[in-house]
Every structure is written in C-alpha cells, then in structure tokens.
Amino acid sequence: MMVRVAVCLLAVLAIFGSPALAQEQSKADVFAGYSLFRYNPATSGVKSWNMNGGSGSFAYNAKNWLGLVGDFGGYHNGNILSSGVSSNEYTYLFGPRISYRHYEKLTPFGQILFGGAHVTASFAGTSTSDSAFAWGLGGGVDAKINTRFSVRLGQFDYLMTRFNEGAGGSSQNNLRFSTGVIIHF
Template sequence: MHQSLLLELYSGYGLARFNSGGTSTNLNGGMGSFGYNFKPWLQIGGDASYNVVAINGVRNVLYGNHFGARYFYHRFSRFTPFAEGLVGGSRVDTSGGGVQTSTNCISYKVGGGVDYRASRRWEIRLFNVDYYRTSFGTGTGYPGQSNYWASAGVVLRLFGSGASE
C-alpha cells in the first residue's frame, strides 16, 4: 500500500549527452526538482539543471528549467516506475579565448525512470532518462538538437496525511 505525501524534493547527479553539428559531447553536472502530488499517481513539478564541459580551452555550460507532469505507477512494493513530460527553456554559455556567448531556446524532455523507496520519506532515484530536445540556432535547414539526459539521486517526500491511495 502506497502512502501519499504532498511534496517531493529531488537532488542528484545529471549527465547531458548534447548533440551539436554532428558531434556529441557529455556534460556532467547536477540537478534539482520539486513536485506537488495532486494524486498519488499524478505529480506536477519542475526541475533545474546545470551541466558543464571544457574541451581545448573552451568551456560550455548548459542550463535547463522545465515544468510539467509525472505519472507514477504504484504497483510494486518498493519500486515505482514513472513517466514524465516537461517543457521549458535551456541556455548554453560558451567561453574561451576571451570570447563569451550565450544562447537561449525552448526545450522539452520526455522520458521516465524508477524510484526505490528506502523509507516512508526517502527514496533513491535509481535512474531518470529523458529524450531532451533543444532548438539552439534553429533556422532554415537546421531543425535543432536531439539530446539525451540521465540522472540519479535522492528524493525527500514531505507533508501530507500519509493516507493511502
């Protein structure tokens, strides 16, 4: 039996696999998210991420802020799979050789993951993997970037009556 708590806070490691101009780059960083549980199976929330990589003296920083819904499937005793769809914005800052540029775009993430319940209030997010679509530099003949996002970390569940679903 799953107990319903109102608020979830997540923090963890994040890996962005960013595809640009035919090359792919891994950016390491972190992320945090919050979620409000309208129902035991439906959460509305948002996330913020920061990922960075430096190659040949050029530093790239990718920021993301997304909001949307998560659907949880509570049919297993300790493991909870979920699916999510989030929309928001992303920004990339590039600096090197005394030059700095910044670009913003609309982006979205679609995917899911699995949480492991360690206790009533603590969960371990074993993995969260998303298709991460960005539109940096889009224009005629340049449709945007198909990226991937992965994270793992801890979830703190707060407040609520603890009533079952």
C-alpha cells in the same frame, strides 16, 4: 440489526479510511542528484559530447498517480571535443508526471516537460550565450528506503532544445541520465 451495524461500519471506514490511505503518499517530493547530459548538435559532422552536472526537481503529487513537476539542471564541459571551448547549459522544465505506485518498494514513472534552456560558451577570453525552447520526454524508477527517503535508481530523458546553429539547423536531440536522492514531504 446486524446488517445495519455492518453498513454503518462500512460507511465510517469509507469516510475516514480514504483520507488515511491518501496520506500514505507524500504530497511533495524533492529530488537532487547527478546528471550526465549528452549534447547532440544539429550541425552535420559535429560530434556529440558529454556534460556533467546536477539536476533538481520538485513534484507536487496532486493524486496518487499524478504529479506536477518543476525540473532544473545545470551541466558543464570545460574542453568540448578538445577544442578549448568551455560550455555550460541550464534547463528549466515543467509538466506532468505519471507514477505507478502499486509496488511496495519501487515506483516507475514517466513525464513530459516543457520549458527552456540557456547555454553559455567561452573561448580565449570571449564568451557568448543563448536561450531557447526545450522539452523533454522520459521516465525512471525510484526505490523507497523509508517513508521519508527514496533513491532514484535511474531517470532517462530525451531533451530536445532549439538553439539556432545557423546553417546547421536548430534542433538538438539530447539525452540525459540522472540519479540521486528524493526527500518526501
């Protein structure tokens, strides 16, 4: 008799306990923050430059460890390499994120994202723009404040863009660092 009661209790816990545990993880996360974008041109002899801006992302957490991410960023430099050229770059990337949620306060993650980039540049009243394929590989660490908010301590990404630079090549190997706030839903 005691064994039957124990088995019934375990069955009830298995049926109703699992959804309760699954609800502890938010179904969606929204990130907004500052980004430092290090643009590295493919043209030999041209130095890299920094662009400041912001990033935002939306993640749907399909599983405790798997999220589907949309990542968007905008970056600006008003005087590239003291040349008087002003430039903006925008990225829009999508893909999977793997998170390790076994620590109480910290969540490390890694992601691979694919999408595009758009760049505008202006000098002395003339401007140009271009769009290209882009992809990124990176990761970071989030620190939990409470059930509703976290802080992204740091996210580092390698971002490759494919803007045609003429004879110089067409692959820019860029870096991005981001930090900011996450809201859990």
